[in-house]
Amino acid sequence: MKMTIKEIAKLAGVSQATVSKIINNYDDVGAKTKERVLGIMEEHGYRPSYAAQSLVKKVTKVVGVIYAGKINANFNHPFFVDVMSMFKKTMGAEGYDLLFFSNEKFHKNNENYLARCQHYNVDGCIIIGGDEVEPSVYELDQSEIPCIGIDLPLSGKHSGYIMTDNAKISALAVEHFYLLGERNIAFIGGKKTSNISTERLHGFKEVMKTYGLPVKEDWIKHGDFFEESGFIAMNELLEQEECPEAVFAASDLMAMGAVRAIKESGRKIEDFAVIGCDDITASRYIDPPLTTVKQDKDKIGKMAAYVLKDMINNQIEQTSVRVEPELIIRESCSEKKRQLR
Amino acid sequence: MKMTIKEIAKLAGVSQATVSKIINNYDDVGAKTKERVLGIMEEHGYRPSYAAQSLVKKVTKVVGVIYAGKINANFNHPFFVDVMSMFKKTMGAEGYDLLFFSNEKFHKNNENYLARCQHYNVDGCIIIGGDEVEPSVYELDQSEIPCIGIDLPLSGKHSGYIMTDNAKISALAVEHFYLLGERNIAFIGGKKTSNISTERLHGFKEVMKTYGLPVKEDWIKHGDFFEESGFIAMNELLEQEECPEAVFAASDLMAMGAVRAIKESGRKIEDFAVIGCDDITASRYIDPPLTTVKQDKDKIGKMAAYVLKDMINNQIEQTSVRVEPELIIRESCSEKKRQLR
DNA sequence: GAAACAATATAAAACGGTTTCGTTCATATG
DNA sequence: CATATGAACGAAACCGTTTTATATTGTTTC
Known part of the structure; x- marks a missing residue:
């Protein structure tokens, strides 16, 4: 069923080498030979074995x-x-x-x-x-x-x-909050150990300072970029005495979790400003449509x-x-x- | 840098065959030999070549x-x-x-x-x-x-x-519509040539008949399971003189598109009943949260x-x-x- | 007509493993 | 002590390709 180069060669009455050269586009093969062999290969649905090829070539594609x-x-x-x-x-x-x-x-x-x-x-x-x-x-x-x-x-x-330029991500979010008059801004990042999370947090702190806004450590939470972790983080924020009204989540999924936490706590979502990050497809369809920092x-x-x-x-x-x-x-x-x- | 079985064998002072047997867990290798060779393999980070292996074994994993x-x-x-x-x-x-x-x-x-x-x-x-x-x-x-x-x-x-049992998918959707009093039900499926689309459409027609509801060909549309196609299909439905108030879309994404079409047309989403299919993650977060036939x-x-x-x-x-x-x-x-x- | 040159084709060694079949050697058996 | 037994290992063929070096042609050229 599955043909080898040897069988094709036999069928065509040429050597393996010739068949191989045809496969690899060498130019020292006669036109009519090439034609004939190609026909036979086609006819039998022959494909060179990946294993054999990559064993000798050093390229695998x-x-x-x-x-x-x-x-x-x-x-x-x-x-x-x-x-x-x-x-x-x-x-x-x-x-x-x-x-x-x-x-x-x-x-x-x-x-x-x-x-x-x-x-x-x-x-x-x-x-x-x-x-x-x-x-x-x-x-x-x-x-x-x-x-x-x-x-x-x-x-x-x-x-x-x-x-993506992570510092800029945070800058865009905070700047937007600032222009809209938000002053009590929380941050929900990814795992502390994750590089991008660190960069975004760092950028967040920097730009907060630039605008003269206070960075409260209690308002900095860490999730894992998935929805549930945003939900948990937001709940923790809501439980605090002084609760932020603006939240920047380092992923849309976490932002969605945060929104869900706000809703389920019985508060009005209108009283909060939430910005996510990524601009995943869902973010324009959710309620409310999510303001977000888009990654290309x-x-x-x-x-x-x-x-x-x-x-x-x-x-x-x-x-x-x-x-x-x-x-x-x-x-x-x-x-x-x-x-x- | 990248070791071969031959080199490992030489280093260990045994034959290739022995090394190979150790790799493949043959039982005719002495315990101390095995130990020693394993150590050398580990030390040099040796891994058998996939190409060579799959060339001779007929299994690739x-x-x-x-x-x-x-x-x-x-x-x-x-x-x-x-x-x-x-x-x-x-x-x-x-x-x-x-x-x-x-x-x-x-x-x-x-x-x-x-x-x-x-x-x-x-x-x-x-x-x-x-x-x-x-x-x-x-x-x-x-x-x-x-x-x-x-x-x-x-x-x-x-x-x-x-x-998934496609006929049943449609049955669940139509039944739910029916119990809620919906009578003017449209269907947005996938490509006509797609098998599951055919099955769902067929199931849809069957159950409509069962409930004595009329199946209007004008209310049967075909998309491609993605959002945009649902949007387009719904717009076509809205343009019709007699417009359905209930829509079953064969995917949540198309249902989302349909919802968007309704909203953008200036109509109130509350006047429509929409059921999707799949229960993708986003469907519970969108506005309004989507009733859907879940696929496991x-x-x-x-x-x-x-x-x-x-x-x-x-x-x-x-x-x-x-x-x-x-x-x-x-x-x-x-x-x-x-x-x- | 011999020499030189292309143009084509082939033989055979590699690539890095697995596996069959023997071989060797020590031990157990009678 | 001769023999059977079994454990541990190795030689070599093979898997299906590529590629180098070499051989075989057929044409020119002088």
């Missing part, structure tokens, strides 16, 4: 995808889904397939990322931001394998990263693909790209809403 | 993932994202990694799915429902390669599929993994699973809402 951090985390986070969608599309256009490593296997065999990449001999890989910097990520980062991080600052010679997910995915491809083909070194965020004003925090209060 | 239909379609549809998330997790626990085929490559080289699977020698594959049955899918379906379809009825000897995405993903695994390991034949849907009542169509009218 496969890139690995690693969701760092908690088991399976981020695979279904809307932000990463959108980024990966564009990444997949762009890499696909260049002829690359994507190998998603299962984290479960890692944990069971106590394996590391580098070993997996070597095992599959991937041309490169993309690492989707984990909560913290695992030793295993560092090892891969420092290796010869080109890799690029999403929301994860890699520093190796053959690495790079793409992420398409651009991030595309840039990741371009940079990775460049690293693979041209041994480009250490490239990192910062993408500009953009404020999207909707009703959860807007001028119109302010006037209602 | 990799399963292919195919998004059938339009380029890249469904990769970021929330329903499939959730299903795949659980599928990935479950397969991962069994030691499988997932290879996502790029559709772009398909189209460029005019390749077929079967050829790709053979090229990579995947142990099996999962096909995520396309809009229509492509010849390429049929070919794979009929092949020796175990594959299972999500929302795609495969019929080959080595194939199976998992999907976790179960679908899990079952897909179990069945596929079974097919790979035990040559089980043709297994298909129908999963029960469940009505989730929220405010877009509820008793409370009815009383407001």
